[in-house]
Structure formats: structure tokens, C-alpha cells
Amino acid sequence: MWVALDTATDRASVSLGTPGTVALLEENIQGARRHAAALLPSIEALLGRAGATLDDVRGVALSDGPGSFTGLRVGAALVKALARARRLPFWTAPSLMVRAAGVAEPNQLVVAIGNALRGEVYSAGYRFTPTEIVTELIPSVRRPGELMGSAIAPDRVVGEAAPAVLEQLADWAGMPVIGPPDSLPRASHLLNLVGRLGGAHEVVAVGEWEPVYGRPAEAQVRWEKAHGRPLPDPVGGSR
Numbered sequence: 001m002w003v004a005l006d007t008a009t010d011r012a013s014v015s016l017g018t019p020g021t022v023a024l025l026e027e028n029i030q031g032a033r034r035h036a037a038a039l040l041p042s043i044e045a046l047l048g049r050a051g052a053t054l055d056d057v058r059g060v061a062l063s064d065g066p067g068s069f070t071g072l073r074v075g076a077a078l079v080k081a082l083a084r085a086r087r088l089p090f091w092t093a094p095s096l097m098v099r100a101a102g103v104a105e106p107n108q109l110v111v112a113i114g115n116a117l118r119g120e121v122y123s124a125g126y127r128f129t130p131t132e133i134v135t136e137l138i139p140s141v142r143r144p145g146e147l148m149g150s151a152i153a154p155d156r157v158v159g160e161a162a163p164a165v166l167e168q169l170a171d172w173a174g175m176p177v178i179g180p181p182d183s184l185p186r187a188s189h190l191l192n193l194v195g196r197l198g199g200a201h202e203v204v205a206v207g208e209w210e211p212v213y214g215r216p217a218e219a220q221v222r223w224e225k226a227h228g229r230p231l232p233d234p235v236g237g238s239r
Helices: 030-049 069-086 095-101 144-148 163-172 185-192 220-228
Strands: 003-006 011-017 023-030 060-064 089-094 107-119 120-128 133-143 158-160 199-201
Touching: 003 069, 003 089, 003 095, 003 185, 011 030, 011 185, 023 030, 030 069, 060 069, 069 089, 089 095, 095 107, 095 120, 095 158, 095 185, 107 133, 120 144, 133 144, 133 163, 144 163
Parallel strands: 003 060, 060 089, 107 158
Antiparallel strands: 003 011, 011 023, 089 199, 107 120, 120 133
């Protein structure tokens, strides 16, 4: 049995199951400020419903961003602690891939987006074939014009953004952008990416790993603006 978490948005998702199969149990936590307090109790509650304990967990998976800075930090701290304390394999996948997996059909190119504020979007493009997942547009922060100017033709666009941006992307794709609840990343979809070619990957150096935030936290931006220099040893930003 594996535990999978997605904490990249205001709605956290926790799932129990086996990679490559239908999730056994799943629970959602609404509200970013609840993540820190509710994640571990949710895991314990799901294990209790499954008649299991942490001793029965054989691996952990986490969406690694981009997304909510606070949410990603909370999820990373919890999963890294579980992986290191219990010597569990630890797998991650981009949260945008998890979004795309929730709506993808065979051989379709899905562009997944997330609201990056400042008129920008986190965006990536994935093609889901019967044998692998092909990344055709790497995850990054983009202006809508930059995304629409890329040499891709999506079969579906999924995610959230400002209304004006959603309207632009719908015109570009020739179809409405798929929004909540179907657009929200789910831990059960992440679980199905473990072991799939081009999907999730295993983290070996768990202690050194950090989520891909997509951009610095707002607090870091304000600090650097006030001090006129980069923040020493920041944990945010793209990579």
C-alpha cells in the first residue's frame, strides 16, 4: 500500500492504493491554511478505514509543483519525514502532469495550467500514449501570449487562471478550458503515474530534494524589493 499526496493547490488530496491500479481510498482537504494541521490526521484516518497502519505503507508519492508555495512546503516536509524515517521509496511528478492525467484520453495532448498570478500561468503539455507519457511542453511560468505562441495544438486545456486568461486560452484551443472540480489535481491520479514511463520518478537523495515552486514566494519578492538584493539561500524559484 502507498500513500500519495497533492498539496499544490488550496485543495489538498490524499490517497491510499497501489501504483497502477484504482486507488483504494481518497480524501480531500479544502483550504490552504488547513494543510499543515489536517494532512497527517487524514492519512491516519484513511489507514484506519483500510484496516491498516503506517507499518503497512510501502511507498510515498507527492506532486512536486509548481503551485502554492505554502502547500508544497507542507506536503514536502511531511512526505520527506515519512520517507526518511521509515526508509520508504519516494516518487514525485509535476502537479501539472497530475492535472492533465485526470482528463487525458489516449494519444491526446493535454495542456495543463495553474494560476501563477501577475497575469501569468504555470503551464505544461503532455501527450498520454498507451505506453508512455510524453512531455511536449516543459512546466514553466508563461504569459498567455507565450503559451499561445508555442508550436503545440492541444486537444484539451485544463486548469485555473484569471477569467480573462481563461477566455484567451479557450479561443486559442477552440474549446472551453476544463475547470474545477475536474481540473484539480488528485492524489489518486498521481498514484497511477508511479512506474509509468515518462510519468513519476523516484527521488534518491530525499534530504536534498525540494519542490519546484515555479517562482519565489511573495514574501521573498517583497524582501528582495525592500533590500535591493537577492534573498540569501532562498527556497523558492524555478529549476
